[in-house]
Amino acid sequence: MSRGRLGLAAAAVGLALAGLWAAAVGPVPIPPGEVLRILFGGEAAPGPPDHGVVLWAVRVPRIALGALVGAALGGGGAALQGLFRNPLADPYVLGIASGGGLGAAVVLLQAGAGAVDPGWVPLGAFVGAGAAAFAVHGLAWRGGRLPLAAVLLSGVAVGLIGSAGVSLVLVLAEARAGDIVQWMLGDLGGHGWREVGWVALAVLPALAVLVAHARALDAMLLGEAGAEGLGVDVGRAKWWILGAVSLAVGGAVAFCGLIGFIGLIVPHAVRMLVGGRHRWLVPVAAVAGAAALVAADTVARTALGDRSLPVGVVTGCVGGPFFLILLRRSLR
Amino acid sequence: MIALEARGLAAPYGLEPGLDLAVEAGAVVGLVGPNGAGKSTLLRCLSGALRPTAGEVRLMGDPLPALDRRTRARRLGVMPQEEPRLEGFTVRESVELGRLPHLPRFGGLRAVDRQAVQAALEMADVAPLADRLTPTLSGGEHQRVRVARALAQGPEVLLLDEPEAHLDLGHRSALMALLVRVNRARGLTVLAALHALDVAALYCDRLVLMDRGRIVAAGPPEAVLTAERLAAVYRTAVWVEPDPITGRPRLGPRRDPDSNEDPEDGP
Numbered sequence: 001m002s003r004g005r006l007g008l009a010a011a012a013v014g015l016a017l018a019g020l021w022a023a024a025v026g027p028v029p030i031p032p033g034e035v036l037r038i039l040f041g042g043e044a045a046p047g048p049p050d051h052g053v054v055l056w057a058v059r060v061p062r063i064a065l066g067a068l069v070g071a072a073l074g075g076g077g078a079a080l081q082g083l084f085r086n087p088l089a090d091p092y093v094l095g096i097a098s099g100g101g102l103g104a105a106v107v108l109l110q111a112g113a114g115a116v117d118p119g120w121v122p123l124g125a126f127v128g129a130g131a132a133a134f135a136v137h138g139l140a141w142r143g144g145r146l147p148l149a150a151v152l153l154s155g156v157a158v159g160l161i162g163s164a165g166v167s168l169v170l171v172l173a174e175a176r177a178g179d180i181v182q183w184m185l186g187d188l189g190g191h192g193w194r195e196v197g198w199v200a201l202a203v204l205p206a207l208a209v210l211v212a213h214a215r216a217l218d219a220m221l222l223g224e225a226g227a228e229g230l231g232v233d234v235g236r237a238k239w240w241i242l243g244a245v246s247l248a249v250g251g252a253v254a255f256c257g258l259i260g261f262i263g264l265i266v267p268h269a270v271r272m273l274v275g276g277r278h279r280w281l282v283p284v285a286a287v288a289g290a291a292a293l294v295a296a297d298t299v300a301r302t303a304l305g306d307r308s309l310p311v312g313v314v315t316g317c318v319g320g321p322f323f324l325i326l327l328r329r330s331l332r
Numbered sequence: 333m334i335a336l337e338a339r340g341l342a343a344p345y346g347l348e349p350g351l352d353l354a355v356e357a358g359a360v361v362g363l364v365g366p367n368g369a370g371k372s373t374l375l376r377c378l379s380g381a382l383r384p385t386a387g388e389v390r391l392m393g394d395p396l397p398a399l400d401r402r403t404r405a406r407r408l409g410v411m412p413q414e415e416p417r418l419e420g421f422t423v424r425e426s427v428e429l430g431r432l433p434h435l436p437r438f439g440g441l442r443a444v445d446r447q448a449v450q451a452a453l454e455m456a457d458v459a460p461l462a463d464r465l466t467p468t469l470s471g472g473e474h475q476r477v478r479v480a481r482a483l484a485q486g487p488e489v490l491l492l493d494e495p496e497a498h499l500d501l502g503h504r505s506a507l508m509a510l511l512v513r514v515n516r517a518r519g520l521t522v523l524a525a526l527h528a529l530d531v532a533a534l535y536c537d538r539l540v541l542m543d544r545g546r547i548v549a550a551g552p553p554e555a556v557l558t559a560e561r562l563a564a565v566y567r568t569a570v571w572v573e574p575d576p577i578t579g580r581p582r583l584g585p586r587r588d589p590d591s592n593e594d595p596e597d598g599p
Contacts, residue, residue, distance in 0.1 A: 085416060215432055221419075222429070225412040228381055230485070231405030231433035276420025279440075 004280030007273040011287035015067065018294040022066070023059045025302050030055065057192070064196045066188050066297045066311075067290035069256050070266075072203040072248035074289015077263025078270070078282045079210045082217035083241050084140075086151050087330055088323065090263035091249040094155035096132045097260070098162030100246070100253035101184060103128020105169040112176050122198060126250030132158045133242045144224040148330060186259035186312020188297050195255050202251025207286055209244035213237055214278035221276070259312045261319020262289050262296075268326070333357040333392075335489050335521040336378060340387035346373025348545040349386055353378075355489070355523050357392070360515045362532035362553075363525040365542035366566055371525040372413070372493055374542070378523070379410045379491050392488060405433035409487035411478055413494050417467040423477050424462040427452055430484030449484050455517070456480035456510055472503025479510055489521045490514075497527040504528075508535040533557055533581045541565065557581045 023035045028049045030038075038052055039060075073091060080089040080096075091097045107124030110116045139154035140146050166184060170177050210217075216237035219227035224234050252259070266289045267281065274280040293311070296318075300311040335357035342349035347370050355361050363371050376382035378389055380396050389396040391408055399407070409430075418426050430452070431445040441449075453459040456476045461469065469477065475495055482490050492511075496504045512535055515522050526532040532539055532553070539556040541549045543565045549556045554574065562570040562583065569586035 087419070215435070218429055219432055221421075222415055223412065225376075225381055225410070226415055228401075229379065229405060229408075229410035229412070230429060231402040233401060271420040275422070275425065276418055277425060281420075 002280075004274045004277070004284065007270060007280060007284045008287065010273065011270070011284050011291060015287055015291035015294065018291045018298070019063050019067070022063050022294050022298040023055060025298060026054075026059065027306070028054050061191060061193050061196050062188055062297070063294055064193075065191055065199060065256065066294040068196065068199045068203045069188070069252040069259065070262055070290040070293025071207060071286040072199075072252040072289075073259065073263040073293065074266040074270075075207045075210055075282050075286030076245040076248045077289070078267035078278065078285035079213075079217060079241055079245055080263070081267055082221060082278055082281075083238065084137075084146050084151050085221060085223070086146065086148055087268070088148070088152060088264070088326055089155075090261065090267075091129075091245065092258065092260035093152070093159075093264060093323070094133070094136050095157070095159030095162055096129050096136070096246065096249050097253050097258045098159040098166075099132025099135075100125040100129030100250045101258050102162040102165040102169075103131070103250070104254050105166045105180060105184075108176070108180060109169050109173050112173055122202065122251055122254035125254035126202070126247055128162070129250040129253065130243065130246035132162060133246045137238070137242060182310065183257040185310035186257040186315070187310045188256050188293075189301075189308065191255060199251050199255055203248045206244040206248035206251070207282070209240055210248075210282050211279070213241050213244075214282055217241065217278040217282075218276075257310070257312060259293065259315055261315050261323065262293055264326070265319055265322050266292055334390075335359075335392060336523060337390045337393075338374075338378060338387060339390075341374070341377055341384045341389070342386040343370075343373050343377055343382060343384050346370045346545055347377070347384070351387070351545075351547060353540065353547060353550070355521060356538070357488075357521050358515070358519050359537045360512055360522045360535065361524070362536035362539045363523060363542065364529055364532045364539055365548075368544075369542040369565075370545040371542055373545075375491050375493050375523075375525055379408060380404055381410070402433045406486065407488050409482035409485045409490040411482055411490070411492040411495060413497070415474075415478060417469075417474070419467060421466050422462065423458060423464050423466060423469070423480075424449065424453065426466050426477055427458075427481045427484050430481035430486075433485065448486060452480040452483035455483055455514060457506070470503070472499050472506060475499065475503070475507050476510060479507070479514070483514060483518075483520075487520070489523065492522070492524040494525050494527045496531055504531060511535070529557065529562070529583060533583065534578070554579070554581050557583060559583075 020032050020035060024030050024032045030051050038055055077090040081087060103124035104121050107121045111118040136154045136158050140150040170180055216232050219230045219232045227234050267285045270281060270285045270288050274284050296314045297311045300309040300314045303309060334354045336355040338351060338353040341347055341351040365371055377384045427449050428441060431441060453462055456479050458476050458480050461473060496507055508531055511522050514520050536553060538551060539553050540547055541556050548565060549561060557572055559570050559572045570583055571586050572581050572583040575582045
């Protein structure tokens with residue numbers, strides 16, 4: 001069995017376990033055995049509380065949403081690290097999530113004023129994320145080179161602009177400020193199957209595009225001249241990859257806000273397991289990202305007893321120090 | 333047969349208009365000259381990475397812009413001066429990237445690709461390193477792995493930009509001997525910008541000397557590397573003498589023993 005297959009199997013098992021755990025714990029505990037029985041078509045024990053309803057209407061959609069968003073961040077982060085040849089790249093660090101947040105917030109504000117339908121929020125997030133992604137790349141690009149410091153500083157600058165814009169929206173939208181803050185901190189709660197469907201529509205095709213560009217990403221690790229020498233159309237590949245990452249991240253941000261560092265940590269862990277080739281790195285990072293976010297969300301839901309934390313706080317607490325360690329290593 | 337030909341070439345910030353160059357098929361040709369002479373710019377024009385503002389480049393008689401990217405990559409190998417280490421890639425995986433322009437649109441390596449990779453690893457003397465991770469290699473080993481990748485690509489012509497710079501004496505000799513061996517065994521035409529004149533003189537069949545965006549001289553090493561010409565191009569006194577064993581030119585800078593000038597100082 002190759003390293004890649006082994007890694008994919010391990011990530012899939014991790015996702016299954018995280019999902020089972022997430023389905024079992026909460027205000028209404030459901031034993032894992034019963035979770036499995038209900039999921040595979042068995043009758044729930046007679047309620048109240050009705051375990052079948054708790055699972056199908058609340059927990060499973062939340063798990064599905066977490067898995068999709070985690071896959072977007074993990075797979076997107078792996079692709080960004082390849083494209084920028086930068087171990088510190090991730091949708092959050094590079095300001096792409098923040099740009100998506102601004103796009104979504106602007107549409108939310110307009111929707112609050114009755115000017116547009118809230119259904120346009122995902123499109124706003126996609127446009128914002130795309131603008132941020134191409135801006136960061138454009139700012140950091142130096143004649144075929146993407147210096148580490150230039151990439152990080154461009155990401156910081158674009159991220160700051162994005163969050164300043166979101167703050168402005170918050171001030172303007174006094175009435176709904178509380179909702180927007182909750183959403184901005186990164187939260188998977190309060191969504192149903194409809195939102196799961198929308199996120200899937202953005203994330204799954206985007207991940208397919210990234211996997212299809214696995215070879216181009218491999219070649220781009222050699223630098224742009226090296227990739228061109230292997231017959232890769234680097235300019236075109238970048239458009240597709242940045243566009244796909246923006247679509248995935250925009251879809252995730254539109255519904256679940258800014259969730260940091262999944263896209264940073266997960267690809268690193270996966271690279272140690274399956275190696276650097278994107279053919280395996282991207283899909284395994286997507287599945288592992290799904291597992292990581294489902295687990296982090298379960299921690300966020302249950303760590304404080306009856307009060308729930310935004311999941312972005314959990315990933316930030318774990319990811320921040322990890323980022324610092326990587327930064328020290330990269331600057332050495 | 334001319335493998336690579338440039339006619340009337342010009343490029344901004346590098347090449348004076350009207351540059352002509354013909355590289356014989358099956359030769360090892362060294363491109364030498366001072367820093368900023370235009371060696372990298374010329375290589376970038378020859379590889380198609382930079383579009384010249386005038387003139388044309390032909391690969392085995394075919395105009396370069398007429399070849400699509402993948403065809404060009406199959407026929408022309410390029411080794412830029414620097415390459416980042418591939419995090420998480422083994423040496424074999426790194427060399428397998430050379431098969432990229434040969435692979436079908438979807439699907440992985442075929443048996444023919446694996447054979448080409450294995451042959452390239454062996455030819456470049458890096459087969460024992462095949463399972464090592466690329467970031468753990470020494471500078472010299474890394475350069476040989478890059479040559480192996482270029483071999484796996486199976487090109488007719490290989491362009492290299494100062495592949496021997498930053499290598500110590502032993503690794504430099506191993507790399508140059510490898511390029512000559514590849515040339516003799518596979519008939520691969522090699523055009524390498526070289527950092528060190530003595531290395532160029534020792535290993536190349538022909539040399540092309542550049543200065544300020546022009547080709548100053550081209551021909552066998554002993555014809556190109558004369559003391560007068562080098563003194564003019566490098567703007568410093570140079571001695572040149574034939575090696576008693578190989579007959580190839582040996583050379584070095586001349587330092588006036590009576591002068592107490594600091595050799596680090598420029599004019």
